Amino acid sequence: MIPRSPLSLFLKVLMGLFLLFLYGPTLTIMILSFQGPQGGLTFPLKDVSLHWFSSLFQEQRVGDIGSSFRRSLTLAVLVMFVNVLIVVPAGLALRRGFRGSRVIFTLTIASLVVPSILVSMGIGLLFSQTGVEANWYTSGLGAHLTWTVPFGVLIMIGVFARLNPTYEEAARDAGASRWQSFRFVVLPIILPNIVGVLLFGFSLSYDEMPRTVLAGGAHNTLPLEIFAMTSNVTTPVLYALGTITTLVSFVVISLTLLFITLARRRTGAVKKA
Amino acid sequence: MQPQAPKRPLFERLLPYMQIAPLALLLCFFLLIPLVMIVTVSFWNYNGFQVVPDIVLFNYTEMLGSATIWRTLFSTILFTLTTLAVTAALGFAIAYHIAFYVRTPLMRTVLFMACTIPFLTSNIIRMISWVPFLGRQGLINSMLMDIGLIDQPLDFLLYSRFAICLVYVYLFTLFMVTPLYNAMSRIDRSVIEAAIDAGATPVQIMFWVVLPLCKTGFAIGAVFVITVVMGDFVTVRIMGGGHSATTGYLILNQISLLQYPAACANAVMLLVVVMSAIGGLLRGVDIRKAL
DSSP states (O other): OOOOOHHHHHHHHHHHHHHHHHHHHHHHHHHHTTBOTTOOSSSSOOSBOSHHHHHHTOHHHHOOHHHHHHHHHHHHHHHHHHHHHHHHHHHHHHHHOOTTHHHHHHHHHHHHHSOHHHHHHHHHHHHHHHTOOOOTTTHHHHHHHHHHHHHHHHHHHHHHHHSOTHHHHHHHHTTOOHHHHIIIIIHHHHHHHHHHHHHHHHHHHHTOOTTTTTTSOSSOOHHHHHHHHHHHOOSTHHHHHHHHHHHHHHHHHHHHHHHHHHHHHHHHHHHHO | OOTTOOHHHHHHHHHHHHHHHHHHHHHIIIIIHHHHHHHHHTTOEEOSSOEEOOOOSHHHHHHHTOHHHHHHHHHHHHHHHHHHHHHHHHHHHHHHIIIIIOOSHHHHHHHHHHHHGGGGSOHHHHHHTTHHHHSTTSHHHHHHHHTTSOSSOOSTTSSSHHHHHHHHHHHHHHHHHHHHHHHHHTSOHHHHHHHHHTTOOHHHIIIIIIHHHTHHHHHHHHHHHHHHHHTOOHHHHHHHTTSOOOHHHHHHHHHHTTOHHHHHHHHHHHHHHHHHHHHHHHTTOOGGGGO
16 A cells, blocks of 8 residues: 555545535535525525425426426336346347457447437437437437447446356356356346446436437427526526435435345355355 | 258357347447438538438538637637546546545445446536526625625626536546546556555655556546537536537537538537547557456
């Protein structure tokens, strides 16, 4: 270990400030979302109330939050599963190698690094010019997958690179079919990573906005609804919405971390036995 | 080639192609064809009402002759360079602290997760959460006025280039922290021990031993920062208050005016700029090795 010095103290302080910088603003709007009915967008808190949470669900005041919230949740669940179904087989294929794998890999990286607005616009154009109606669960789903799939593929490549092939060889020697060695040997080992990919897919989709903006069709997802609200809503109702959607994200993240820890503990127990 | 090949090897040979098919189809229909579509439409003609298939260079000549387009591109590049510089320095310091000064693996994981978890929450909400700090009556202004440093609230804090850059750093530093931390975790500890034994000071270790070993990490982080900032329109809309523009924002405006071919020409320019920057950065970087 590098010995302590003024540098280490400086870095420690910087780390603390950085965490404050990362979480301070979010915590602040969580507090401000409990503003009283007379309160504004900044401190002081004038009274403490649930006023802005209740006005969130009165449709006329702020637009149709309820349905866009439902759409976003549905889409995120859809993306979450389709993402894994694309990514895990792709990881297996890339691990074995095949003709054209470099092209596919390059395209996957491209899908990540092409600016989102261009993906969104291209998909929107494709649907409008071919006369197919754009919708959040068709073109929108595709647009979200272009964002979630590269992350998933990169994670799977890393996972399979670390997976010791002797386990499968042993299974095959013992008479397991290709499917059995995947189902009963590989899958349990990579399960925590798959849960991670599920979480990533859900969270990235649930908060996705730049790729949906021109590809999502007529009905807004929640981030689009919030984006529209930022230009005409100037009350703490925005903060109330922010508090709720951030809590949704945190619940998903915590559940996933819990699953991963439990799964790791289980495979750990198997390894020891 | 092998007409009498037995059934199983054929299946074995086809298997990777069946496994990759969903990914290939997705990339084809939702990435490749849409991008080809943008390039095609950039050569089309349009009037106030509709877009007409055609082959004209008009959209490009008009774009390249427009001072607004160049000014916006320049401002976008300036935003990108500023963000790159700040996130690289900050990300390096944070990753360095976690990788080399935090002793227990559990604590390292916790701190690393703390830096990455905000990525999985809503960016727009995180932007809005700066309003109570930066506004005319925000926390920063009222604090500065309370301690008597200023008499008038500072206007440049919100709806300004400053606010935009601040939020870029806020949102995108983790794009640097992650690959840099990854690169630092791979550094053989005996290299550090050797440097200590040879009498290197902590600062020398940081800049002369670790920094050069993080090149790949910087490259990957820069790729992410470039792609998100160059293509941004959300932060500029929300934090810029209409005073600033980026190329992405311009494209969105052109689309709302139904000037699709002009927007597409702009998009092609953005694509060329971003892809050449990224291509240059990733030259000689093997992403697969960094996973």
